[in-house]
Amino acid sequence: MAPQEIAGLLFLACIIALGAGFITVAVTARRGPDDYETVTHTGYRIRRYWFIGLMIIGLVALGLTLPHMPYPLTRQVSASTPVTVVHVSGHQWQWKISPSKVPANRTIEFEVTSTDVNHGFSVIDPSNNEIVANVQAMPGYVNRLYVSFHHPGFYPVRCLELCGLYHTQMLAQLGVTGKNGRVPVASGGQPPAAKCSPSGTSLQISAHGLHFDKNCLAAPAGKTFTITFTNSDTGVPHNVAIYTDSSAGKSLFKGQVVTGAKTVVYHVPALSAGTYYFRCDVHPTQMFGTFVVK
Amino acid sequence: MALTQTPAAGVPAASGAEKARRMAVLWLVTGGTLLVVLALAGMLLRLTQSLGVLSDQWFYALLTLHSAGMVAVVLMTMAVVLRYLIAGELPIVHWVNVTNYALTMIAAVLVVAATVIGHFGTGWTFLYPLPDHPGPVPGWSPNWAYPYLVAVALLAVAFTLWSLEVLYAGVRRFGNPGRMFGADILTGRSKPGDPDTTNPSIIAAGVMAIGGVMTVIPGAIIIVLMIINNIDRSFTINALVAKELIYFAGHMLVNFDIYLGAGIAYAVLPKYVKRPWKATRVVVFAWWLTAVGIMLPYFHHLYMDFAQPAGLAILGNVASYASALPTVVVTVFTGVLLVYRSGLRWRPAPLFIFAAFAGWIIGGTGALIDSTPSVNEYFHNTLWVPAHFHTYMALGAVMFLLGGVYHVTPELTGQELSDQVGTVGARCILAGGWIVVLTFFASGAMSIPRRYAFVPVPLFEQMATVGLIGAIIVALGILLIAGDLFRVYLPGLTSRSLSSYNSPAIAERSSTGA
Numbered sequence: 001m002a003p004q005e006i007a008g009l010l011f012l013a014c015i016i017a018l019g020a021g022f023i024t025v026a027v028t029a030r031r032g033p034d035d036y037e038t039v040t041h042t043g044y045r046i047r048r049y050w051f052i053g054l055m056i057i058g059l060v061a062l063g064l065t066l067p068h069m070p071y072p073l074t075r076q077v078s079a080s081t082p083v084t085v086v087h088v089s090g091h092q093w094q095w096k097i098s099p100s101k102v103p104a105n106r107t108i109e110f111e112v113t114s115t116d117v118n119h120g121f122s123v124i125d126p127s128n129n130e131i132v133a134n135v136q137a138m139p140g141y142v143n144r145l146y147v148s149f150h151h152p153g154f155y156p157v158r159c160l161e162l163c164g165l166y167h168t169q170m171l172a173q174l175g176v177t178g179k180n181g182r183v184p185v186a187s188g189g190q191p192p193a194a195k196c197s198p199s200g201t202s203l204q205i206s207a208h209g210l211h212f213d214k215n216c217l218a219a220p221a222g223k224t225f226t227i228t229f230t231n232s233d234t235g236v237p238h239n240v241a242i243y244t245d246s247s248a249g250k251s252l253f254k255g256q257v258v259t260g261a262k263t264v265v266y267h268v269p270a271l272s273a274g275t276y277y278f279r280c281d282v283h284p285t286q287m288f289g290t291f292v293v294k
Numbered sequence: 295m296a297l298t299q300t301p302a303a304g305v306p307a308a309s310g311a312e313k314a315r316r317m318a319v320l321w322l323v324t325g326g327t328l329l330v331v332l333a334l335a336g337m338l339l340r341l342t343q344s345l346g347v348l349s350d351q352w353f354y355a356l357l358t359l360h361s362a363g364m365v366a367v368v369l370m371t372m373a374v375v376l377r378y379l380i381a382g383e384l385p386i387v388h389w390v391n392v393t394n395y396a397l398t399m400i401a402a403v404l405v406v407a408a409t410v411i412g413h414f415g416t417g418w419t420f421l422y423p424l425p426d427h428p429g430p431v432p433g434w435s436p437n438w439a440y441p442y443l444v445a446v447a448l449l450a451v452a453f454t455l456w457s458l459e460v461l462y463a464g465v466r467r468f469g470n471p472g473r474m475f476g477a478d479i480l481t482g483r484s485k486p487g488d489p490d491t492t493n494p495s496i497i498a499a500g501v502m503a504i505g506g507v508m509t510v511i512p513g514a515i516i517i518v519l520m521i522i523n524n525i526d527r528s529f530t531i532n533a534l535v536a537k538e539l540i541y542f543a544g545h546m547l548v549n550f551d552i553y554l555g556a557g558i559a560y561a562v563l564p565k566y567v568k569r570p571w572k573a574t575r576v577v578v579f580a581w582w583l584t585a586v587g588i589m590l591p592y593f594h595h596l597y598m599d600f601a602q603p604a605g606l607a608i609l610g611n612v613a614s615y616a617s618a619l620p621t622v623v624v625t626v627f628t629g630v631l632l633v634y635r636s637g638l639r640w641r642p643a644p645l646f647i648f649a650a651f652a653g654w655i656i657g658g659t660g661a662l663i664d665s666t667p668s669v670n671e672y673f674h675n676t677l678w679v680p681a682h683f684h685t686y687m688a689l690g691a692v693m694f695l696l697g698g699v700y701h702v703t704p705e706l707t708g709q710e711l712s713d714q715v716g717t718v719g720a721r722c723i724l725a726g727g728w729i730v731v732l733t734f735f736a737s738g739a740m741s742i743p744r745r746y747a748f749v750p751v752p753l754f755e756q757m758a759t760v761g762l763i764g765a766i767i768v769a770l771g772i773l774l775i776a777g778d779l780f781r782v783y784l785p786g787l788t789s790r791s792l793s794s795y796n797s798p799a800i801a802e803r804s805s806t807g808a
Contacts, residue, residue, distance in 0.1 A: 004672040007663050008739030014659045015732075022652040025634050032635035036569045043631040051623045058615040061666065066608065068668035073604040092429035117424045118533065120598070120675050122743075129751045130741040134671045136598045138533045139423070143600035160675035162417045162745045163424065165350055165433035235431040 002130050070135070075146040077107050083146075086174075088112040090119030090137035093166040093210065094285055095157055101175035101183060104152045110145045112137045120160025121145075123174055126153050136161060152178035166236075169210035172285045196292055206230035207238045207260070207280065207287065215289035221273040231260035238280045240266060242291050246277045248284065257282060313388045318378045319706050321395060322699060323783050325371035328402060329692070330776045332363040337765040340730075342747055343758035351433045353747040354415025362405050362418035362442075365547055366449050368691050370398050372554040373456050373502075375698040379561040380495050384463035390455050397452040404445035412438030417745060419544055420446070422516070422536035426524045439524050443517050450513045450543070453550070457506030460499050468492065474500055476578035486572035494573045497581045498557030502550050505588055513543035534601045545592035552654060552686050553588065555694025556625050559647045562701045563629060566644040567636040571628065580620035587617035597670040607667050614665035618658055626651045642716030643700040649724055650693030657685030660735060675745070678738025685731045688768075689724070696720075696775070707782050715778040722771025729764025733757050 067074055077083060084103065088110050089096040102108050112121045112135050119137040124130065132155070135145040149155065159170035175183040196216035201223055206213045210233065219225040231238045239257040244250045255266040271293045280287035335356045342348040348356065377386060408414040414434045416424045425439035464474035468490075476492050478484040484491045516539035519531050564571045571577075593610025596602040629651045638644055660682035664673045673679070703711050737757045742749055 002672070003669060004739050004741060007669050007673070008735070011660055011663055011735065011739075015656055018652065018656055018659070022630075022648070025630055026640075026648060028635055029633050029638040029640070031637070033568070033637035034635040036636075039631055039634055043627075043634070047623060047627050050627065051619070054619060054622065062612065062615065065666045065668045066611070069604065069607065070598075070668065070671045071600055071604045071607070092427075116429075117427050118421050118537075122675075124741065131672050131676070134598060134674055135600060138537075138599060138601060140533050141599075141601040145600070158743065160743050161421075162354070162415075164427075164429035165354070165415070165431055166429065167354075168350065168746045168748060233431075 002125075002128070004130060070145060072144050072146065076144075077146065081107060083107045083109045085109045085111060088121055088137065090114040090116075090121065090159065090163075090170070092116050092164050093159070093170040094283055095121070095159075095170065095172035096285065097157065097172055097174060100173065100285075101177055102149065103181075104149050104176050104178060106148065108147050108149065110135065110147065112143045112145060113141060114139045117163050118161045119163050119170065120158075122158050122160045123147070124156040124158055125151075126155055127151070134160065149176040152176045152182075152184050154183055166210060169286070171210070195290070198292070198294060201225035203227045204230075205240060206232055207236075208232040210236070210283055210286050212280070212287050212289060216292065217278060217289065218292040218294070219268070219271065221293050222270050224270050225268050227255065227266040227268060228263065229255065229258070229266060230263045231258050233260040236260050237282050238287065239282065240278055241281050242268070242271075242276055242278045244274075244276055246279075246288070248277070248279065252276060254281070310385055310388055314378065314381055314386045314391070315706055317386075317388070317391045317395065318374060318702070319783055321371060321374040322706070323780070324395075324399065325367055325374075326776055326779050326783075328363065328367045329371070330772055332360055332367065333769060333772050335360040335363075337762070337769055340758055340762040340765045344755055344762045345759075346748065348747070350747050351413050351415065354417070354433060354745075355409045355413040357745065358415050358417055358442075359405060359409035362409075362445075363402070364687065365418060365544075365551065366398070366401065366405075368551045368687065368695065369547060369554070370394065370449075370452065370456075372551060372558065372691065372695050372698070373453065375695060375702065376495065376499055376502075376554050376557040376561075377456070377460065378702060379558060379698065380493075380499055383493075383496060384460070384467050387459050387463065390459040394452040394455055397448045397455075401445040401448040401452070404441040404448070408434075408438045408442040408445070412441070414438040414442050416442075419540060420520075421540060422520055422531055422533065423523065425520065426527070436524060440521065443521055443524075447514065447517045450510050450517075453506045453547075454510040457503035460503040461507075464492075464496060464500055464503075471500075475582070476573050479573055480575055480578050480582075486574045486577075487570065492573055494560035494571055494577050494581075495557045497573060497578065498553065498560060501581050501585045501588075502554055502557070504585055505546055505550060508589065509543050509546040512539040516540055516543070534596075534599060537596055537599060538602070541595035542589075542592045545595060546588065548683065548687070549588050551691040552694075553584065555650055555654070555691050556621075558694045558698040559625070559629060559650065562643055562697050563632055563647050565701065566641065567632045567638050569632050569636060571632060576624055577628075580624035584617070584620050587613065587620065591617050591665065594665040594670070597667045598674045611665060611667055615662060618662055621658065622655060626655050640717070641700070641713055642711070642720055643697045645717065645720050646693045646697035646700065649720065650690050650697065653689030653693055653727075654686050657682050657687075657690055657731075660685060672741070673738055675743060676738040677734045677742050677744050680744050681731055681734030681738050684727075684734060689727045689731065693723075699779070703782060707785070709782045711775075711782055712778050715774055719771040719775035719778075722767050722774065726764040726767025726769075726771065730761050730768060733761035733764060737761075 084106055086102060086108055087098050114137040121135050121137050122131050123133040125132045133145060133147040135143045153176055155174045155176060157172040157174055159167055177183050196218045198218040198220045203217050203225060227240055229240050237257045237259045240255040242253040252271060253268050258264050273294045276291040278289055278291040338356055342353050412434050426436035428434050465471055468474045474492055476497055479486055479491060516536060523529050523531055560571050590613035591610055593606045594614050597607055633648055664670055664678055700711055700716055742754055
């Protein structure tokens with residue numbers, strides 16, 4: 001069971017117990033009045049045990065939880081343990097995560113910072129949408145968080161510290177690879193290589209909330225085609241650019257950057273058959289997909 | 295006026311009594327209006343998360359207005375009610391009361407302007423450097439940081455003035471601070487309830503006053519630094535230092551909201567259960583612990599800022615747990631004992647006070663869970679955070695405030711608020727309020743983040759809709775009570791008559807809670 005589920009159930013038990021106590025006292029309050037000296041004589045004795053009981057619970061809780069604090073003090077591994085270091089930098093409103101793929105069952109050291117305002121770096125388990133790692137990204141500081149991921153997949157990364165208008169769009173992905181060095185496609189989270197087929201030479205795609213509405217575009221090989229691009233993000237610049245692969249080292253087409261809300265029609269020269277990569281150059285870690293030409 | 299064993303009914307000394315009465319009426323009418331508006335703003339936030347009503351820009355602006363406004367209005371209104379309740383022993387210095395009212399109203403106008411007109415949307419915590427760094431697509435102009443920061447400064451000055459006035463009045467009354475805070479009871483030189491000894495409400499107000507004076511220093515420092523930074527961007531502030539200062543001041547302010555409620559409870563509840571709440575050695579010692587215990591836990595706001603040394607996180611954890619003991623073992627437990635088989639008739643005043651104890655202890659339990667660093671990693675900045683503070687603010691502090699208001703209304707206005715409206719309103723607020731907070735807690739346990747207009751995860755909208763239903767029920771209760779409040783209080787704004795104020799019939803009602 002995840003820690004938040006355990007804590008939630010514990011809290012539910014406390015609510016039920018405390019609620020029952022208060023309701024009982026409220027319902028029986030009309031009775032009496034009992035002599036207050038007698039009430040306090042018994043009540044103060046109960047209070048003594050209440051106090052001792054709470055002290056014991058508190059000390060046990062401290063003993064159980066302090067060794068599991070998320071700090072390097074309690075989580076830093078020995079020098080001989082293999083660690084994969086991931087550099088994370090938050091910037092209004094995108095994450096730079098390098099490398100963006102890490103192996104499962106290995107200690108990952110996230111070195112997290114911000115280049116502008118405070119952000120909250122959180123990694124989400126794609127199977128249940130629950131937090132598995134959380135640390136603040138602070139300007140001028142590098143916070144080190146040690147985590148291990150046990151299940152391969154694409155883990156969403158979400159910002160948890162209010163950082164401006166597009167705070168909720170500050171998303172990214174962390175790939176956790178399996179033994180074969182690959183991230184399984186059907187793992188929850190966002191699959192990286194979608195499939196689609198050409199259906200004419202007039203393509204359409206739009207951007208909203210720092211996301212494309214499609215993760216796959218397709219065009220016929222050897223023919224010029226158009227891409228009608230609608231940028232619905234008012235005041236936000238986007239474009240559509242096509243590269244040979246996700247490294248974006250070799251460009252096949254670079255569409256003009258337009259600031260929303262605006263629609264532009266790109267005229268793209270003919271491409272030879274192949275599976276390529278498209279992205280928004282302004283938001284490359286959030287807006288990307290597969291470009292199929294056949 | 296001689297002290298009685300239970301806190302006095304709140305009838306101030308003859309000089310300045312009418313001024314104190316009229317100022318209290320003015321405070322409650324204004325505070326009540328603002329609370330209703332702010333509660334409706336909060337409902338709009340849940341409406342947006344459920345149905346997408348507002349744009350993100352408006353969502354964050356209203357979020358900032360709702361959160362900053364609630365902390366400030368609840369703080370000042372509760373401070374006024376508690377101050378009024380102890381005014382019989384500690385007469386109020388009128389010019390301080392008037393100045394605080396003016397400062398608070400100017401601050402309110404500035405915050406409304408910054409958020410509603412300027413769409414200033416940093417959340418009430420205004421973390422550096424976000425106010426003047428809204429991003430490439432700005433939700434607000436950095437210039438709107440000025441009115442917001444000035445508003446926070448004015449509020450800090452107002453609460454500091456309140457604090458200094460309480461301490462001045464207390465030392466003047468008892469001759470030295472020790473006796474104001476019950477040192478003579480602790481040492482055994484006096485017995486609880488002896489003539490000329492302090493009482494729990496005065497001790498509570500005094501401890502809050504000490505905290506208020508402590509809070510203004512870091513608050514003033516960070517506000518001045520951030521204003522300078524806004525003027526000259528080359529003047530930068532260390533991000534960790536800025537957070538420590540902001541969260542210390544913020545932590546203290548929200549804790550004042552709830553601990554002031556304890557002071558109100560000490561004065562009000564005994565009148566209805568007809569049992570005394572004395573400043574025993576245990577009560578005095580608990581408040582002395584609280585004076586320190588209210589401050590040290592604040593490090594728990596920076597658990598996820600690993601730049602803060604781990605030793606301070608451990609201190610924050612231990613202090614958070616320890617600070618709960620005076621509340622849970624002394625105040626709430628004694629409150630429950632007072633009510634237990636007391637023959638109580640559940641009028642609105644004791645109903646609100648007793649419900650507030652439940653909200654405080656349950657909200658506090660949620661807070662304690664989150665104040666554990668290894669758990670905070672999974673709850674930090676999820677909806678668990680607003681869950682716990684809405685529980686002990688809306689279902690704790692505001693309940694204490696309403697209990698105090700229902701109790702003092704006959705003295706202030708010469709009329710009673712309707713018991714029927716109050717009871718129905720209380721049931722709506724409690725039923726709806728617990729739906730709101732339990733939805734927040736469940737959402738937080740599911741890692742749904744706070745301060746998000748929309749989260750693309752399963753059940754987000756459904757949970758928001760359930761929370762919205764709760765908020766609508768709360769709004770119904772608030773509007774019912776507000777309507778009755780205005781019916782009774784608005785004429786009191788222009789009434790200059792002392793006769794109803796000092797009438798024996800009203801004094802009799804106030805002293806027995808009949």
